[in-house]
Amino acid sequence: MSADGSKESGERDGPSDEEMRARVVDLVFGGDAARFNEFCDTVREAVPAAHSVVLRGSAVTGARWKDGAPFDADGPGSSDLDLTLVGAELLDLFKPTGFFVPGMHTRPLSDDDPDIAPDLVPLRQRLMAMVGRPVNIQATRDFVMLLREVLMRQPYLTLVGSLEGSPR
Numbered sequence: 790m791s792a793d794g795s796k797e798s799g800e801r802d803g804p805s806d807e808e809m810r811a812r813v814v815d816l817v818f819g820g821d822a823a824r825f826n827e828f829c830d831t832v833r834e835a836v837p838a839a840h841s842v843v844l845r846g847s848a849v850t851g852a853r854w855k856d857g858a859p860f861d862a863d864g865p866g867s868s869d870l871d872l873t874l875v876g877a878e879l880l881d882l883f884k885p886t887g888f889f890v891p892g893m894h895t896r897p898l899s900d901d902d903p904d905i906a907p908d909l910v911p912l913r914q915r916l917m918a919m920v921g922r923p924v925n926i927q928a929t930r931d932f933v934m935l936l937r938e939v940l941m942r943q944p945y946l947t948l949v950g951s952l953e954g955s956p957r
Contacts, residue, residue: 809849809946816860817848817870817920828919833949835912838878840931841950846871849946869923871897872916873945875952879928882906897925 804812810825818824832842847853847860847868861868874882883895887905898906898913900923909926916924931952 803944804850806946809944812851813844813848813946816851816868817922824919828916829948831915831919832872832912835915836874836879836949838876839874839950840876841952842948843873843875843945843952844870844948845873845943845945849944866922869899869925870916870920872924872926872948874926874928875931875950876928877930880930882908883928894929895927897927899923899925 814820814822814825818828829842833839836842848870851860852858853860853862853868880888880892880895883898883906884904885891887895887898887902889896896902896905898909903910906926906928913924913926
C-alpha cells in the first residue's frame with residue numbers, strides 16, 4: 790500500500806494479509822499465534838515441494854460463501870479449513886479420479902473423498918488433531934490460484950511460500 794493508503798500495482802483487493810492472518814489466528818487458534826505458526830511449520834515440513842500453501846474459505850473471510858453464516862455458526866469446530874497446496878508437482882499426490890480439472894485442479898481430500906490422496910492422509914489427520922476441526926486439502930497449479938483470486942475474487946492467506954515469481 791502506498792503512503793496515501795491507496796493500493797499499489799500488484800496488490801490484492803480485499804483484506805490485507807495481516808487482517809486475514811489475525812482473523813485466522815483468532816477464529817481457528819483461539820488467538821494463539823504460536824499454534825498458528827506450528828500449524829504452518831507442520832504443513833511446510835510435510836509438503837516441501839509446494840511453491841506455496843494457502844488457506845481459503847470462511848477461516849479467512851469470517852463467513853461462509855454459500856449463505857454468509859459466520860465461521861463456526863453451527864458450534865465450535867463446525868467450520869472446516871480449506872488448505873490448498875500450490876504447485877504442479879503436488880498434483881501427483883492425487884489419484885486420477887481426484888480431479889475437478891485433470892492435471893490442473895484437484896477435488897479436496899476430505900471426509901467426502903478420503904481416498905483420493907493417500908500420501909496426504911497422515912498430514913490431514915495431524916492437522917485436524919491440531920485444530921479440532923475438519924481440514925480439507927487440495928492441490929492446484931499457480932495460475933488456477935490467480936484465476937480464483939482475480940476472476941472469482943476469492944481471498945486467500947498464504948501460509949507457506951509465495952505465489953509471486955513461481956513457475957506457472
